[in-house]
Amino acid sequence: MIFMTLRIAVRALGRNKVRSVLTMLGVIIGVAAVIVTVAIGQGATHSVQKQIQSMGSNQLIIMPGSTSSGAMQMGVGAAQTLSPNDEKAIIRECPSADMAAVIIRTRAQIVYGAINWAPATVQGCDPDYLGVREWPVTEGDCFTDKDVKLAAQVCLIGTTVVKQVFPNENPVGKRFRVKGLPFKVVGVLDKKGSNAWGQDQDDVLLMPWTTVKKKLQGNTFNTVDQIMVTARSAGLMNQLEDELHACLRAQHKCPRNLKGEVEEDFQIRNLQEIMNSQAAITKLMTLLLSGVAAVSLLVGGIGIMNIMLVSVTERTREIGLRMAVGARGIDILSQFLVEAVTLSGLGGLIGTLSGSGMALLVAKLAHWPAFISPQAIGIAMGFSAAVGVFFGFYPAWRASQLDPIEALRYE
């Protein structure tokens, strides 16, 4: 019976093709808009999440404080306020801290036979760094704590470096020179892609921080550029930040200024917070655009109601005839309701297809990540069918309440 009603509805709509298509247009545009905005919004959220993940999760970065005051008073070397002892103190005294790693940045060039390559990032660190960044070694092994202690001339390289320096060889076990010193490649890092700022994270050379200090820089100061710390869980991030402040204030014996405030010689950055606010903005934009799309879907629904009312009036005699030959009120009601739902449902389907197409096109042309979620498609389709039921009901109800005698006499 439902199938029959559907067939009658499709037949009736087919008799007025142009009108049916124009009526559907409102819903098509509405649904397409929903699909496109949600796809683009979710794509953005998705890529932000991916970037957060590529940084490593639950991460705080400790950097030296503004160099100005310290530098002016105490000389250049003193700007380096962080030391490996801070790392040990953090692990010892901060219960919320899971792992910590020290980092020293430098610039250096790899020389391997005739090949020269200066990686974007050359860092000294300790083996925990890979844990903090959630960065596995795919070939070979990481250097060890013993290598750090001995300032061994060993290193890890990223996939971009492999491509540039060892295009046709297995790099593990090979030696190249950095600043004239021979380094042995002990492992290759997993591919990570670009970070939130578009920088290639795989163009990287990692070695023990002591090696950078003593061998490359010839520096005797026992200071590092950054300390990265991870919390035991995402919920402990704020607590960890407080613990770090307390721990480092004690370590550095930070003085109070005249107002009684502690003058810290370090900064703690929560990158995840920055990322989260970025994600929140994207979410807000998506919500706003979805609102606009919902309004256009509403307008489409009103268009359907309008046309259905016209159609009921036009087909008054047909309604009278159907009633005369035995159609009950409910038969007429369901016929017109199914027509309205067919209009909006078909509009929803076309809108979904064209919206998905547009989202993919935008993704391709604007290099914007689009993520077409089945959820959004489901919601859009369901919503458009609901629009048909909601706005189709009144015209259909009016049709079902017609008096067959009056309807048959209608000119």
Added chain:
Amino acid sequence: MAEPPALIDLQGVRKVYRMGEHDVPALRGVSLAIHPGEFVAIMGSSGSGKSTLMNILGGLDRPTAGVYKLDGIDVADLSRDELARIRGMKIGFVFQSFNLLARTSALENVEMPLLYGHRISSRERRERAHECLKRVGLADRWHHHPSQLSGGQQQRVAIARALVNRPRLLLADEPTGNLDSKVTAEIMALMQRLNDEGLTIALVTHEPDVALHSKRKVVVRDGLVVEDSQVENRVLAANLHVDDTGKAIA
């Protein structure tokens, strides 16, 4: 010989319409019985109440007072939906203006009543529609749309549609009102043939010529039946031939 039970049994049927503050009586006490196999012409000028009578006979309207039994069923207590079901099962309607669905094939037009209340397969629906088109002589036109058919052919399709539910009563409201005399004769011949096959027909008309094709004439005036008689000199349309001016002569 015992009379067979009446198919239509009206007793003291009154119908009053409310127009604003006034009550306008359309039927003022009509008693009428129609037995199976009859061919009744209901005549009357406009305003006589014959349309109201026809609506009540067809189950489209209910009497204000009095009893109407259709095939033994008292329609007074029936709901809107029950009335619709009775119409769908027992009555076939033919209208002056054909009332075919535009841009829909003759076959689908004929099938249409079977969509409501008849629980039969689409295949059987199709077969029955074909059979009815054959009975009205349009078997080869089943796929034509109304706009591709002449007036007479359209009315035949409408008659086929009225037959498809195998009705107890065929109710025709001025079926030849929009047709010229030649086609009128064809339609009346068809109706007479259907009557001969056992179909009970009630025909509403204001044309005496058309009424002459029936077996019994009921004249309504001012809401009352003023004449109820057998038709003498009945015209058998099948024997008519039509002269060059289009006027039918016996």
